[in-house]
Amino acid sequence: MAPGVRRPVRVGGASGGFSDRVRAISSLAANEDVDVMVGDWLSEMKMTIHGSGKQRILKDLSSKSQQFSTLDFEQQLQTAMFAENFMDCFEPAIDSLARRGIKLAVNAGASDTEVLAKRVQQKVKDKGYNLKVAWIEGDEQTDNVRKLIKQGETFESLMHGRKIQDWEQEIVCAQCYLGGLGIAEALRQGADIVIAGRVADAAPTIGAAAWWHEWDSSQLDELAGALVAGHLIECSAYVTGGYMSSFKDLLKQGKHLNVGFPIASVDHRGRITITKEKNTGGCVTVDSVTSQLLYEIQGPLYYNSDVVAQLEGINIEQVGEDEVFVSGIRGLPPPDTTKVGISGFAGWQAEYHIYLAGLDIDEKCQLAEEQIRYELGEERLKKFSCLKFMRNGDSPIDARNQDIATVDFRIFAQSKDRELLNMRNPEGFFRISMVNFLMSCPGASLGNDMRQAEGKPFYEYWPALLPQSHVNHRVHLLFEPEAGSKQIIDVPAPTQTEKHQRQQPSYEASNPAKLEAFGETVRGPLGTIVLGRSGDKASDCNAGFFVRPSPNEELWDWLRTVLTVDKIKELLGPEEVHKFGKPELRVDRFEMPHIRAVHFLLHDHLDRGYDSCSTYDTLGKNCLEYLRAKTVDIPKRFLEYATI
Incomplete structure (x- = not known):
């Protein structure tokens, strides 16, 4: 159907990350009435991996007086840093996409978006189709960030407010988050497939809706509505029963398989x-x-470089079996900035685990830690940027x-000293730690995989933040x-912007x-009557709680009264509130x-975020x-x- 038609555009969420199911694009394309499919094969962690890998490749080529752009296409493919598993999902779907005229816009290009786009074009032509492919440029910001710092x-930092000049790490790569209007422009120009490197997770849906409805x-x-729609489907099955606190309902109904x-x-x-589906x-x-909806938001304003969605007035209503209507979203002008993720090399990391059982677990852990230290x-201990001994579980x-x-007794180490964490070094962390093993506490055992x-x-x-x-x-x-029309089209920064406070x-x-x-009350777990979801944004952790409808909304009145900032800190407990040596945990509500x-944001709660986090809950x-x-x-x- 041509753009501009006023019926709703149907957007299929085909991937929530690099680990999602391979069948998604082909199943949706073959069996569902959708106009556009979107998907995300990236994450903060994957962008760091691809970005740092790309910089190593460029450095290696430079040492040989070569440039990536001068390599032939097959040579570029051999070292390209895009989401390789996207192709596993895409290739089986080519026939259905072409036959049914379904558009595709994805976050998969990482640090080699152009190479992936050309690979997609090549595979389409090999199948005998003439689908039009476009790609989005602008997210790569490594050189620009270095220049601006100089x-x-x-x-x-959006997490704790410190200046990057106080950061001890060597910058290796930087990518910013683009909006969806570039994708809309590509579709407007006739593209069937749009490959992006690092647009915001919801941006492909914004692009699809803006193209379809001819929004400016x-x-x-x-x-803002499209932004929220994109947020709802960006993690695929998260909105169709995955990660749901009421998952037991699915178990009882036998609906927990093939979500x-x-x-x-x-x-x-x-x-x-x-x-x-x-x-x-x-x-x-x-x-x-x-x-x-509550997952990975950070407050009543949901930021994107195209628009800001105001969430406090949102309505969610069941209108049919497996059909929910969402409304009440207001849009505000976007900020004149966008988020930029800067990755720095922090050193080397290692860990191993000792398994304990039986009586006196606290004392067994104490003995093991004191022997290892x-x-x-003292001289080796000074070389660790992080050395943690964690007792996890009970016997x-x-x-x-x-x-x-x-019980799992975890020994976790980080250091700038490569040799210290070389497990074959007889003077290193692992070998020195192991000399204690035969004089350790009773029952101490190692796993059979020490990699x-x-x-x-x-x-x-x-x-x-980076100015748009x-x-x-x-x-x-x-x-x-x-x-x-031109083959390279500039997408202008928004002219109608608004200054939004960081807080x-x-x-x-x-x-x-x-x-x-x-x-009258009884003591019981909060989750007996309260649902919710939590997640991460770098080192911030968000936690959103909600209750179901009740007579006179008494459950809601109780929830909003009980869950104060102080109550959340009390429930977290002193060890969580003061972990990583912080005097206090900053919490927004x-x-x-x-x-x-009721939504809470736990500022800087995840120990520097996924890439370097020393706790088990790396993603909140x-x-x-x-x-x-x-x-x-x-x-x-x-x-x-x-x-x-």
Whole structure:
């Protein structure tokens, strides 16, 4: 169907990350009535891997007086840094995409978007089709960031506000997050397939909707709706039952297998209807959609370089089986900046695990740690940037089997000294630690795979802001454009922008309820009646809680009254609030009353973020489930109808 037609555009979410199921594009293209498919094969971690790899390749070529651009295409392919597994998903779908005229816009190019686009074009031609391919330029910012730093730009961290000049790491790569209007322009020019390197996760959906409905950059409410639609489907099955706190409902109904991929219909006003693949598991419910809405947001304003979505007034309504309607989203002008992720080489990382069981676990851990520290000695200990001894789990009395009674004692190390974390070095961390093993505590055992004990390079991630005026956002058409059009098209930075404060609005409940009015209480886990989801943005962790409808909205009144900033800190516990030596944890709070949700942002809670995190919950996904298992005083009458 041609652009400009006012029926809703149907956008299929075909991948939520590099680990998603290979069948997605081909299944949706063959079996579903969709106009555009979008997908994401990247992440902050993958961008660091590809970006640092690209810089190594360029450095190696430079040492040989060569340039990447002068290599022939097959040579470029051999070292290209794009999401290789995208091709595994794309190739089986070519026939259906071509036959049914479905557009495809994806985040998969990483640090070699042009090479991937040409590879896609090659595979399409090999199949005998003439699908038009375009690619998006502008996200690569390594040289620009280095230049700006030399000119005095401070690139204050979005996580903790420190200046990049205070960062001890060597910058290896930087990529910024582009919006979706470049994708819209590529589709407008006739592209069938658009390959992006690092657009924001929701940007392909913005691009699809803006193209279809012929929106321009001034239609903020509409663009904001598309932004939220993109957010809802960007992680594929997360919105169709995956990661849902009420997952037991799926188990009981036998719907937990082959969870369907989502489809977002976006109408000309930016309102959204979420459905899923036919004849698949999973569900589309208010629970599943609310859960994904709360994932990885950072406050009432959801930023994108095309538009800002105001979330406090959002409505989510069940309108049919596996069909949910989302409305009430307002759009604000975008900031004049966009996020830039800067990766720095931080050194080497290694870990190994000792397994313990039985009585006196605390003392066994103490003995092992003190022996290891003693053998390493003061001089070696000074060489670690991070050395942590972590006891994880308990060994219950009368456990039903030995595995359940086994505790994981984890020794985690990071250092700038490569030789210190070389496991073959007799004077290194691992070998020195191992001299203690035969004089350790009773039962101490090692796993049978020690590969993690070998030092591997690790990186730190520094998210900051970059003026959009510094971004050369361009569309490249790998086909002959219509008369009067260019093959390389500049995508201008937005002219209507707004200064948004780094600190988002944060507030406690207005007019809180009197808790005694809810009657007699019992002590029980918060998650008995409360759902939610948590996630990460670099080292920030977000946690959103919500409840289902109730008589006179008493559950909502109780939730918004109980869950204060102080209460969240109490539930986290002192070790979490003060971990990494912080005097206090900074927490923001806001509410979405129409969906009965309270959201918290735990600032800089994830130890520098995924690339360098020393804790188990590197992506913040377990934080919410940890909090749901903490006990609170629950009104007895709630348990009669609200138990999950």
